[in-house]
Amino acid sequence: xxxxxxxxxxxxxxxxxxxxxxxxxxxxxxxxxxxxxxxxxxxxxxxxxxxxxxxxxxxxxxxxxxxxxxxxxxxxxxxxxxxxxxxxxxxxxxxxxxxxxxxxxxxxxxxxxxxxxxxxxxxxxxxxxxxxxxxxxxxxxxxxxxxxxxxxxxxxxxxxxxxxxxxxxxxxxxxxxxxxxxxxxxxxxxxxxxxxxxxxxxxxxxxxxxxxxxxxxxxxxxxxxxxxxxxxxxxxxxxxxxxxxxxxxxxxxxxxxxxxxxxxxxxxxxxx
Amino acid sequence: xxxxxxxxxxxxxxxxxxxxxxxxxxxxxxxxxxxxxxxxxxxxxxxxxxxxxxxxxxxxxxxxxxxxxxxxxxxxxxxxxxxxxxxxxxxxxxxxxxxxxxxxxxxxxxxxxxxxxxxxxxxxxxxxxxxxxxxxxxxxxxxxxxxxxxxxxxxxxxxxxxxxxxxxxxxxxxxxxxxxxxxxxxxxxxxxxxxxxxxxxxxxxxxxxxxxxxxxxxxxxxxxxxxxxxxxxxxxxxxxxxxxxxxxxxxxxxxxxxxxxxxxxxxxxxxx
DNA sequence: GAGTGGTCTAGACCACTGT
DNA sequence: CAGTGGTCTAGACCACTCC
Numbered sequence: 137x138x139x140x141x142x143x144x145x146x147x148x149x150x151x152x153x154x155x156x157x158x159x160x161x162x163x164x165x166x167x168x169x170x171x172x173x174x175x176x177x178x179x180x181x182x183x184x185x186x187x188x189x190x191x192x193x194x195x196x197x198x199x200x201x202x203x204x205x206x207x208x209x210x211x212x213x214x215x216x217x218x219x220x221x222x223x224x225x226x227x228x229x230x231x232x233x234x235x236x237x238x239x240x241x242x243x244x245x246x247x248x249x250x251x252x253x254x255x256x257x258x259x260x261x262x263x264x265x266x267x268x269x270x271x272x273x274x275x276x277x278x279x280x281x282x283x284x285x286x287x288x289x290x291x292x293x294x295x296x297x298x299x300x301x302x303x304x305x306x307x308x309x310x311x312x313x314x315x316x317x318x319x320x321x322x323x324x325x326x327x328x329x330x331x332x333x334x335x336x337x338x339x340x341x342x343x344x345x346x347x348x349x350x351x352x353x354x355x356x357x358x359x360x361x362x363x364x365x366x367x368x369x370x371x372x373x374x375x376x377x378x379x380x381x382x383x384x385x386x387x388x389x390x391x392x393x394x395x396x397x398x399x400x401x402x403x404x405x406x407x408x
Numbered sequence: 409x410x411x412x413x414x415x416x417x418x419x420x421x422x423x424x425x426x427x428x429x430x431x432x433x434x435x436x437x438x439x440x441x442x443x444x445x446x447x448x449x450x451x452x453x454x455x456x457x458x459x460x461x462x463x464x465x466x467x468x469x470x471x472x473x474x475x476x477x478x479x480x481x482x483x484x485x486x487x488x489x490x491x492x493x494x495x496x497x498x499x500x501x502x503x504x505x506x507x508x509x510x511x512x513x514x515x516x517x518x519x520x521x522x523x524x525x526x527x528x529x530x531x532x533x534x535x536x537x538x539x540x541x542x543x544x545x546x547x548x549x550x551x552x553x554x555x556x557x558x559x560x561x562x563x564x565x566x567x568x569x570x571x572x573x574x575x576x577x578x579x580x581x582x583x584x585x586x587x588x589x590x591x592x593x594x595x596x597x598x599x600x601x602x603x604x605x606x607x608x609x610x611x612x613x614x615x616x617x618x619x620x621x622x623x624x625x626x627x628x629x630x631x632x633x634x635x636x637x638x639x640x641x642x643x644x645x646x647x648x649x650x651x652x653x654x655x656x657x658x659x660x661x662x663x664x665x666x667x668x669x670x671x672x673x674x675x676x677x678x679x680x
Numbered sequence: 681g682a683g684t685g686g687t688c689t690a691g692a693c694c695a696c697t698g699t
Numbered sequence: 700c701a702g703t704g705g706t707c708t709a710g711a712c713c714a715c716t717c718c
Binding site for chain 3: 700701702703704705706707708709710711712713714715716717718
Binding site for chain 2: 687688689690691695697
């Protein structure tokens with residue numbers, strides 16, 4: 137026997153009904169963030185649908201970021217991550233801080249600047265420096281001859297309270313920074329004062345910063361690396377820093393999970 | 409008999425294999441954007457899988473924005489929408505233009521400013537003005553007493569070449585604009601010079617603009633209204649305009665489908 | 681190693697599209 | 700109206716988790 141059950145006047149059936157039902161239970165507070173979900177078989181019994189149907193509903197709710205859990209393991213109600221705000225006012229602050237003495241600069245490193253979080257939230261940081269050719273689109277921004285190499289600085293961070301991870305990849309033309317050996321050694325991270333101060337040590341002053349924002353679904357690797365649940369988009373922020381002599385001096389790629397990010401840009405206008 | 413088929417060393421099977429297979433056919437050029445897909449039964453035969461499995465693969469590719477088509481109708485390879493760039497330099501340009509004579513201002517209306525597209529791409533515009541209480545979060549920005557109303561201006565637009573639609577909702581405190589009756593009549597849209605010129609007619613000059621960017625999945629209604637394929641995120645841009653006397657004078661909510669939007673923000677830095 | 685989530689086949693049915 | 704995409708049940712199986 138095969139009963140379909142669609143078409144009743146009381147509402148949607150099957151996976152979409154179950155989905156709404158579970159969502160409502162969460163909204164109602166019957167299921168609280170962090171709670172373990174009943175097993176699929178149990179839900180199938182309780183809601184009088186096939187186990188297969190339950191599986192699809194759960195899968196959809198995982199995609200929507202409402203539930204989490206590994207395949208084969210139990211399922212939880214997901215703790216909604218807090219949104220972290222990243223404001224372009226930071227760029228002004230960072231530049232002002234460069235000329236301060238070191239002990240006043242020491243509050244934030246490169247990554248704080250890029251990802252937008254305070255250094256106090258940190259659990260574990262990994263810095264990695266190397267010399268590479270770099271991707272073509274980055275080379276095109278620098279307008280570099282083929283012979284020139286780029287200093288690539290990658291940064292990974294794991295947060296407290298299983299709130300996920302973040303990271304960034306930054307490129308600087310090697311020729312700009314090879315005068316200061318300190319800049320080529322990842323052991324100096326976090327650098328007091330951030331990238332703008334690093335560039336200052338080789339005589340570069342920034343004129344303006346371009347932020348380019350594009351939203352895409354993360355690759356499978358990024359999903360794993362950044363602890364992004366299925367279905368959550370990724371904000372790709374590419375920050376390009378321009379020096380006062382009109383050249384691009386740093387390109388920084390910063391992936392930001394969309395469910396825990398808020399971007400704010402203030403554009404001051406000239407007076408009439 | 410029930411054959412499962414997972415676990416072979418030659419690669420993934422079932423829905424995910426089919427998905428990759430179809431994606432590859434598109435990348436290879438065997439299937440071109442705009443082409444009609446074979447029917448699910450035909451694909452099931454060709455790839456030796458169940459019709460059900462085909463359906464799930466197709467569904468996933470629709471979610472990924474690779475395929476389109478209505479339920480019950482045929483399925484096509486989706487024409488990838490072009491990314492439209494929205495640069496905050498526009499705010500400076502708009503302010504400069506306000507003081508120009510009307511025939512020079514007439515190139516762009518309010519909506520061009522908000523959505524970031526040229527007036528030449530337009531097919532059909534719908535403007536709607538009304539007086540409302542407005543959402544609480546908007547009222548909080550204006551810091552308005554309960555008695556004050558807001559002028560809400562909604563705008564909908566359908567584009568050429570089935571590239572989708574766009575829209576925006578703008579709020580202005582009624583008390584700021586009721587001196588100029590032209591501002592309360594949607595028949596004057598598109599207003600030459602945009603919102604900044606409208607505010608100029610009631611003696612308001614803008615000091616700065618805050619753009620707040622958040623990314624979420626669209627609601628079902630927005631998905632329909634903006635012609636967004638399943639699975640494509642929505643960039644919610646909230647633009648808040650601040651006058652030279654320090655008050656918020658306009659709040660604009662602009663939903664931008666993430667697959668056809670690129671945002672660029674330039675932050676100029678003061679010299680040392 | 682039992683339990684769990686995930687996914688496939690097979691067959692049936694439904695809502696919708698498009699002649 | 701036939702054809703198409705979508706979705707449900709039912710049963711089987713697999714990879715993984717977690718004890």
